[in-house]
Amino acid sequence: MSTGGHCEIAVSLRGLTRTFERPDLGVPVRGLRRFWTRRPTMEAVALHPTTFHVNAGESVAFIGPNGAGKSTTIKILTGILHPTAGMATVLGHVPWLDRDALSREIATVFGQKSQLWYHLPARDSFTLLTRIHDLDADLARRRAGALCERFGLDGLLDRPVRTLSLGERMRCEVAAALLHSPRILFLDEPTIGLDVIARQELRSIIRELNQRDGVTVFLTSHDAGDVERVCDRAIVIHTGRVVFDGSIETLRRDFVRRKTISLELSSPFTGESPIMSGVVSTQLTPMRWQFQVDTTVVPAETVLAGLIGRMQIADLTITDPPMEDVIAAIYGQASSSEAVS
Amino acid sequence: MTSVRGHGGRGVVGIAAYRMRVIQAYFVVHLRDQMAYLGEVALGGIILAVFLFVLTQLWQATFRFQGADTLGGYTLAQVIWYLVLTEAFITSRVAFARKIDTDVRTGDLAYALVRPGGYVSAHFGAYLAERLVRFAFALLVGGVLALLSVGPVPVGPVPLLVGLAASLVAMLLDFVMVLGIGLGAFWIEDTSSIYLIYTRVSMILGGLLIPIDLFPDTVGAIARALPFAAMIHGPARLVLSSGLADVSGLFTMLGGSLALAGGLVWWEYGVARRRVTAQGG
Ligand SMILES: Nc1ncnc2c1ncn2[C@@H]1O[C@H](COP(=O)(O)OP(=O)(O)OP(=O)(O)O)[C@@H](O)[C@H]1O
Ligand SMILES: [Mg+2]
Numbered sequence: 001m002s003t004g005g006h007c008e009i010a011v012s013l014r015g016l017t018r019t020f021e022r023p024d025l026g027v028p029v030r031g032l033r034r035f036w037t038r039r040p041t042m043e044a045v046a047l048h049p050t051t052f053h054v055n056a057g058e059s060v061a062f063i064g065p066n067g068a069g070k071s072t073t074i075k076i077l078t079g080i081l082h083p084t085a086g087m088a089t090v091l092g093h094v095p096w097l098d099r100d101a102l103s104r105e106i107a108t109v110f111g112q113k114s115q116l117w118y119h120l121p122a123r124d125s126f127t128l129l130t131r132i133h134d135l136d137a138d139l140a141r142r143r144a145g146a147l148c149e150r151f152g153l154d155g156l157l158d159r160p161v162r163t164l165s166l167g168e169r170m171r172c173e174v175a176a177a178l179l180h181s182p183r184i185l186f187l188d189e190p191t192i193g194l195d196v197i198a199r200q201e202l203r204s205i206i207r208e209l210n211q212r213d214g215v216t217v218f219l220t221s222h223d224a225g226d227v228e229r230v231c232d233r234a235i236v237i238h239t240g241r242v243v244f245d246g247s248i249e250t251l252r253r254d255f256v257r258r259k260t261i262s263l264e265l266s267s268p269f270t271g272e273s274p275i276m277s278g279v280v281s282t283q284l285t286p287m288r289w290q291f292q293v294d295t296t297v298v299p300a301e302t303v304l305a306g307l308i309g310r311m312q313i314a315d316l317t318i319t320d321p322p323m324e325d326v327i328a329a330i331y332g333q334a335s336s337s338e339a340v341s
Numbered sequence: 342m343t344s345v346r347g348h349g350g351r352g353v354v355g356i357a358a359y360r361m362r363v364i365q366a367y368f369v370v371h372l373r374d375q376m377a378y379l380g381e382v383a384l385g386g387i388i389l390a391v392f393l394f395v396l397t398q399l400w401q402a403t404f405r406f407q408g409a410d411t412l413g414g415y416t417l418a419q420v421i422w423y424l425v426l427t428e429a430f431i432t433s434r435v436a437f438a439r440k441i442d443t444d445v446r447t448g449d450l451a452y453a454l455v456r457p458g459g460y461v462s463a464h465f466g467a468y469l470a471e472r473l474v475r476f477a478f479a480l481l482v483g484g485v486l487a488l489l490s491v492g493p494v495p496v497g498p499v500p501l502l503v504g505l506a507a508s509l510v511a512m513l514l515d516f517v518m519v520l521g522i523g524l525g526a527f528w529i530e531d532t533s534s535i536y537l538i539y540t541r542v543s544m545i546l547g548g549l550l551i552p553i554d555l556f557p558d559t560v561g562a563i564a565r566a567l568p569f570a571a572m573i574h575g576p577a578r579l580v581l582s583s584g585l586a587d588v589s590g591l592f593t594m595l596g597g598s599l600a601l602a603g604g605l606v607w608w609e610y611g612v613a614r615r616r617v618t619a620q621g622g
Contacts, residue, residue, distance in 0.1 A: 082618045124370045131366035132458030
């Protein structure tokens with residue numbers, strides 16, 4: 001399935017906001033009064049006004065620390081929750097007004113919430129989904145067959161879903177979500193709790209869906225690998241605002257202003273380790289050195305120029321920090337003075 | 342998206358037909374599922390058999406003690422067959438209020454509500470499958486037992502069919518009431534106690550063990566004013582009386598109760614839906 005122009009907007013949020021009323025426990029209501037007075041409430045903000053757009057065919061990681069409002073956003077975009085203010089459209093539908101029409105074009109997978117019928121075999125879930133999506137029985141059967149092959153579900157389909165392992169179940173979940181050929185796939189922490197292999201499998205499946213079938217992917221995860229392997233673009237929300245929106249490369253290069261310079265020397269260097277402000281040096285062996293450069297203090301080129309004069313370099317690499325560190329930095333950042341783009 | 346038939350925008354008839362297909366799908370899937378657990382159903386049959394056996398002994402003793410051929414217009418054989426019919430209704434009950442209660446408390450309801458086809462349709466299809474399998478099985482076990490102990494009773498085909506139809510309407514009414522109880526989880530802490538009260542009251546005032554005709558006058562009057570008698574006693578009596586004397590009263594009671602309960606639960610469901618989309622999971 002190819003989408004027309006590359007500018008077709010799949011998901012659009014304009015000032016989308018969600019608050020919850022919470023009982024204000026600071027104001028006690030005692031005695032009989034509590035039977036007729038409304039308990040005082042306070043407003044808790046789950047999602048500050050948020051604006052961004054996702055084009056059809058994109059693969060977006062929506063990241064931010066716990067409580068940033070990621071799940072809330074996905075719930076609103078899939079029609080589960082109503083917003084308090086703002087606007088959103090998904091494939092032209094307003095999710096909370098047009099849930100039925102929307103549910104035929106999108107799919108949602110929650111890592112923490114099974115959408116299959118727990119006590120029934122997955123095969124029955126496919127049957128039910130075929131009917132409730134009102135699919136042509138033959139087409140759906142063929143599609144289910146293809147999905148089962150692709151996801152390696154043979155042998156799993158006849159066991160009640162509750163008896164499957166988490167990894168097996170997640171494969172069934174994703175396959176079931178795709179039965180009606182959705183154009184957008186929302187995933188909320190899909191790899192949570194999976195082992196390394198299962199994670200990689202799921203990632204490559206999602207990646208392939210996006211690359212080969214052109215399904216728009218919108219994913220939240222705390223896992224660096226998910227973000228790197230599946231997505232091309234990242235949207236970061238933190239303390240109520242979008243602090244980054246750009247490509248994964250940009251995120252990695254610019255969000256954490258730190259580079260690692262690794263050197264292989266042609267002759268051992270045994271002198272004092274070079275001291276520069278903004279640089280932490282480590283001697284791995286006399287032939288191999290590593291320098292962590294804080295590029296807000298000193299550019300990597302300056303450090304390198306200094307090193308070239310003192311060491312005999314056989315080989316050098318400059319690397320960006322690993323995604324784990326990038327994400328840790330994003331989450332650790334209280335008020336983002338470093339935010340880019 | 343050629344595979345999507347698109348049930349939207351086909352008018353009321355199209356949507357109703359779609360809903361029926363959804364209910365049917367849930368029905369078929371759960372029917373198959375029930376067959377997979379036939380052992381459990383059989384276990385229920387054994388319990389039912391023991392229960393019926395004891396009650397048969399009791400009623401035989403009562404008839405002997407009274408030295409009468411009929412009690413309240415029922416022969417011994419008729420009382421036993423009455424027990425079979427009412428027991429089949431009661432033991433085939435599906436306690437899905439707990440499922441709904443859990444859905445509400447865990448927040449799963451929010452997710453279930455966005456699934457196309459409808460939450461109530463899903464539960465209704467599953468309910469019908471489970472209920473009808475258990476009902477048929479209980480009738481079978483009870484029927485064999487009654488045949489062995491007291492033999493057949495004369496039953497006309499028309500009262501039998503009308504009685505079964507009334508039982509179906511009664512099941513629909515039961516479904517609506519249990520749905521209402523389950524959704525009560527939005528307001529009350531523990532709906533299982535309400536469900537327990539509902540089942541106990543419907544057993545006693547529905548005339549499970551003792552036909553309502555044998556109740557003391559005041560209790561009988563109360564029982565007749567409530568829908569439970571029409572759900573349990575009514576259809577059984579209709580089948581056994583071989584006449585259609587009370588049939589309009591019975592269906593009026595069932596229909597009226599269904600309209601009333603349906604209206605209330607519809608409203609409750611609407612409020613519940615709004616609360617879910619306001620509160621989220
Ligand atoms: N139903 C609710 N009632 C009250 N507050 C809620 C409700 N749902 C979410 N919140 C609050 O809204 C905020 C955002 O929650 P949300 O689940 O969207 O976070 P998240 O970004 O998905 O976090 P995580 O990474 O932990 O999954 C949190 O502070 C949470 O406590
Ligand atoms: Mg979340």
